[in-house]
């Protein structure tokens with residue numbers, strides 16, 4: 001006996017990244033498939049759906065809504081309310097609805113999808129070789145959005161009027177380009193231009209073919225990409241790279257390269273499954289891969305390093321260009337040493353002039369500056385060390401709901417900022433080193449953009465205690481309008497690591513970095529904290545030594561080597577004919593000695609970064625640096641890969657006023673004895689092993705006192721993969737649960753998240 005089936009109606013709200021990712025067409029198709037009637041629309045806060053039909057069909061629809069959502073969608077919450085049916089006769093996609101004060105998540109820019117790649121490379125497609133091909137599954141998003149809801153009129157694509165073909169795709173709910181806001185083709189969309197070094201247009205039949213030829217001739221090209229300009233040249237040519245380095249005034253800093261295909265990547269580097277997944281993901285970051293000895297990529301791309309920063313093409317322009325040149329290409333940020341990446345055509349002409357021979361520009365404006373993200377895989381776990389393209393502005397989820405909106409201004413180097421709202425921490429894309437006005441301006445503009453996009457109105461501003469950071473000054477200028485909270489640098493490091501691991505209870509925090517302003521006004525950087533979101537206690541640290549000449553000691557690590565020897569072993573040890581002293585000017589040695597004797601301009605530091613610098617210089621590896629942490633990086637590179645059980649050097653731990661201090665005298669005495677007796681690489685390995693043992697011994701002592709079993713590692717020193725490997729293994733062996741970073745950088749790029757959590761926690 002047939003029972004009359006009852007019709008029901010469901011009102012659905014979906015939150016998350018659900019706009020600009022093909023979500024409405026997906027809903028449309030799903031509703032049609034299940035013969036449901038009603039509508040779907042975007043609002044400023046969510047995607048709203050009303051569907052009417054039989055219960056079973058509705059249930060199926062709901063299950064598939066969550067389970068089969070488009071690749072780029074990230075569903076955060078679905079709410080369903082039943083209501084009386086209204087008798088819809090079809091299913092339609094309705095106009096977007098702007099709602100006051102509401103906000104929603106914005107998709108990051110996403111690498112070209114396989115379907116678009118297919119069209120791009122097939123000669124009978126109307127988008128063959130069109131360098132701005134995209135669809136709802138890929139292409140620019142965050143970099144072109146000026147406001148929400150995400151509609152073409154609110155993006156930098158508004159000036160391009162779609163041709164009938166493109167408009168047809170845009171209007172067809174069954175097309176891959178339905179409501180793809182940046183939809184374009186060669187007839188109606190953005191186009192390329194080739195300019196000479198002075199910015200004069202060069203007439204040519206095809207920009208990409210010409211650009212490919214110029215790259216093959218060893219020229220340097222500034223190429224406008226998704227979030228800014230790259231400087232490109234032939235990565236196999238020593239000469240081209242030397243020229244680029246000379247013009248950029250960067251003799252050593254490693255450069256990233258782009259390779260056409262995964263097969264090519266495997267020709268030059270070792271790639272594990274996890275690394276391959278990351279390289280080919282929609283985020284498509286630069287991944288630091290183990291470099292093969294027989295790779296034809298010039299060693300000058302990353303002098304002295306075992307790892308090469310590699311990415312696959314992520315825009316149609318890249319795909320076509322790489323196919324055209326057939327070369328591995330250097331693709332480094334288009335800027336002068338410390339400035340932010342150039343994004344606008346006139347800005348690039350002004351700032352990159354003199355570095356580049358040619359410009360490849362286009363007329364789609366970049367609204368948000370957006371660097372390439374950089375990741376590594378360590379212990380099977382991907383770890384971001386620069387978080388930008390593909391990741392920002394997707395927020396980090398907080399394990400609690402914030403009552404206040406906090407703007408955390410971050411640190412100085414590798415700056416990011418972070419704004420909290422509800423249970424989200426909107427951590428910005430990598431802003432850069434806040435040492436000049438250009439970067440400060442980028443910082444200020446990006447804060448305004450986030451406030452606008454996510455309807456943020458912070459009441460509290462959090463800052464680093466360092467009085468000279470531009471981010472701190474920015475915060476203090478807002479005193480009065482906003483309430484101010486100062487957060488200690490290393491506390492912020494540890495909390496950033498706790499938060500992304502969802503841990504709230506107190507941990508032992510090991511915060512090892514180059515420099516951070518201590519609560520007592522001294523320079524910290526080798527810190528053992530007992531920390532939670534609210535507070536911390538400095539329970540231990542590395543022994544203090546002077547930094548002769550302050551900043552000069554960071555640029556010239558041999559100054560630190562002299563300081564350790566002088567402070568720990570006494571002046572007479574300097575006369576031992578240590579090989580590294582031969583490289584240092586005798587006059588400077590005398591100045592340093594005087595500075596150390598009298599304590600002139602020699603602030604004491606407990607920094608672990610300086611300890612690595614000092615040992616690197618002492619071993620004759622690196623006495624002067626071109627980029628941050630170069631001496632420490634090269635010390636790590638010197639160590640052999642195959643780690644047999646290394647023997648630790650001696651060190652001791654003393655207690656003073658309830659604080660444990662790691663004493664380094666025996667360590668330096670032992671290293672000096674080994675110099676000339678053991679290969680430098682073995683000394684380096686033993687040193688790394690010793691630092692891991694220092695951490696374990698300290699953690700055991702602290703755990704005995706405070707009954708804690710979780711240890712969180714944070715700070716720039718933990719970008720050292722050898723140290724992390726040794727430390728995690730040693731801590732786990734002793735029964736500790738070890739927290740490390742993955743979502744936000746372990747370096748100062750993660751500081752803003754820690755600051756935001758500490759100052760919004762109550």
Ligand code: ZN
Nearest residue numbers: 113116135138
């Ligand atoms: Zn696509």
Ligand code: ZN
Nearest residue numbers: 163166185188
């Ligand atoms: Zn068109």
Ligand code: FE
Nearest residue numbers: 513516716748
């Ligand atoms: Fe730091």
